[in-house]
Amino acid sequence: MAGDLFSGTAGYYARYRPGYPPEFLDDVARRFSLPGTGRLLDLGCGPGTLTLALAARMREVIGVDPEPEMLAEAAQQADRAGIRNVRWVAAAAENLPSDLGRFQLVTMGRSFHWMDRDQVLATVAGMVTPTGGLVIVSDYRLDRPATDWQRAIEQTQAKFLGTVRRAGSGVVVPTMESHEIVVKRSPFRRVERILYEFERRWTIEQVIGYLYSTSFQVRGLLGARRTAFEEEITEALRACSSDGTFIEPVQLVAVFASLGT
Numbered sequence: 001m002a003g004d005l006f007s008g009t010a011g012y013y014a015r016y017r018p019g020y021p022p023e024f025l026d027d028v029a030r031r032f033s034l035p036g037t038g039r040l041l042d043l044g045c046g047p048g049t050l051t052l053a054l055a056a057r058m059r060e061v062i063g064v065d066p067e068p069e070m071l072a073e074a075a076q077q078a079d080r081a082g083i084r085n086v087r088w089v090a091a092a093a094e095n096l097p098s099d100l101g102r103f104q105l106v107t108m109g110r111s112f113h114w115m116d117r118d119q120v121l122a123t124v125a126g127m128v129t130p131t132g133g134l135v136i137v138s139d140y141r142l143d144r145p146a147t148d149w150q151r152a153i154e155q156t157q158a159k160f161l162g163t164v165r166r167a168g169s170g171v172v173v174p175t176m177e178s179h180e181i182v183v184k185r186s187p188f189r190r191v192e193r194i195l196y197e198f199e200r201r202w203t204i205e206q207v208i209g210y211l212y213s214t215s216f217q218v219r220g221l222l223g224a225r226r227t228a229f230e231e232e233i234t235e236a237l238r239a240c241s242s243d244g245t246f247i248e249p250v251q252l253v254a255v256f257a258s259l260g261t
Contacts, residue, residue, distance in 0.1 A: 007069065007220075008069070008219065009213050010047055010070045010072070011073060012209050012210075012219075013047050013049075013213040014046075014074075015209060015213075016210045016212070017046075017110075017210065019053060020049070020050060020109070020137065023196060024252065025054065027194065028054065028057075028105070028135055029054075029057050031133070032132060032135075034054075034105070036058065036059060037058075037059045038059060038105060039058060039059060039103045039104055039105075040054055040061045040062070040103060040104065040107065041064065041103040041105070041124070041127065042063045042064065042107045042108070042109070043093040043106065043111060043112075043115070044108055044110075044111025045063035045065045045070070045074060045109075046065060046074070046109075046110075046111070047070055047073040047074045047077055048073075048075075049109060049110075051086060051107075052077060052081060054105075054107065055085055055086050056083075058085065059085065061085055061086040062088075062089055063087075063088050064088075064089045064090075064091050064093065065088075066090065066091060066092045068090055075088055093108075093111075093123075094116050094123075096123060096127075101127075102127055102129050103129065103132060104128075104129050104132035105134075106128055106132075107135045107136075107137070108134075108135070108136045110139070112138065113179075117179070118182060121134075121182065121187070121188065122186065122187065125188060128259060132259075133257055133258035134183070134257040135255070135256055136179050136254070137252065137253070137254040138179070138253055139251060139253070140251060141214070142202070142207070142211075143157060146248075147246075149240035150248070152239070152240055153237070155236070157233075161218065161221055179255050183255055183257050188257035188258065189257075189258075190259075190260050191255065191257045192255070192256045193253065193254070193255050194255075194256065195251060196251075196252040197251055197252075198252075199250060200250050201245055202247075202248060204233070204237050204244055207233070207237065207246070
């Protein structure tokens with residue numbers, strides 16, 4: 001996969017990517033009995049969306065990401081929030097430093113599909129404490145064609161950028177196996193998949209900001225056509241909503257796993 005997946009997107013990612021619902025965060029804490037004394041490793045942490053959401057439940061948190069821009073944004077977000085128990089490490093999940101230690105919990109939020117999944121699981125299995133575990137969480141792209149307004153986004157983006165799903169300077173290679181199947185053949189033996197269904201509300205500004213946060217590199221690819229793109233997206237969305245707000249039906253999938261039999 002290209003090494004520049006999210007180059008230039010960190011600010012948009014931090015501002016416009018939605019966080020995780022309280023129900024999911026509470027489930028993580030309950031399932032792994034997080035008492036505020038354990039250590040958390042968040043792989044593919046981006047600007048720290050999941051890292052910082054769980055930081056108050058841990059003694060120490062380490063966020064790992066291969067992109068320096070994302071880590072710089074994550075550090076700014078932590079500073080603004082007054083979170084002091086987190087540090088950031090520049091590395092790929094497949095090439096982790098050997099001195100990170102052991103963790104009660106390893107998380108991957110919207111990132112596992114970018115990794116060599118079997119290799120990463122084999123590595124982190126040796127880094128998890130006997131009573132700890134793993135959480136992989138993902139949801140679908142905002143521009144998946146589930147509603148009229150999402151289809152309008154998809155069509156407008158295809159008009160300007162084509163239908164090939166780019167990822168940085170490369171293209172997306174779809175993962176054929178689900179995360180759950182991959183985890184089940186790993187050293188993690190107790191595996192459970194939980195589906196969270198809820199709704200998100202979006203404005204036109206948030207939609208455009210989200211599109212600029214993706215690995216598609218929308219903003220960079222548009223170049224001088226960016227204003228025309230924003231105008232056309234705005235017009236297409238307004239045709240779908242009289243008040244300029246949009247409801248997204250969300251399916252967030254979490255895979256919980258531990259090493260026990």
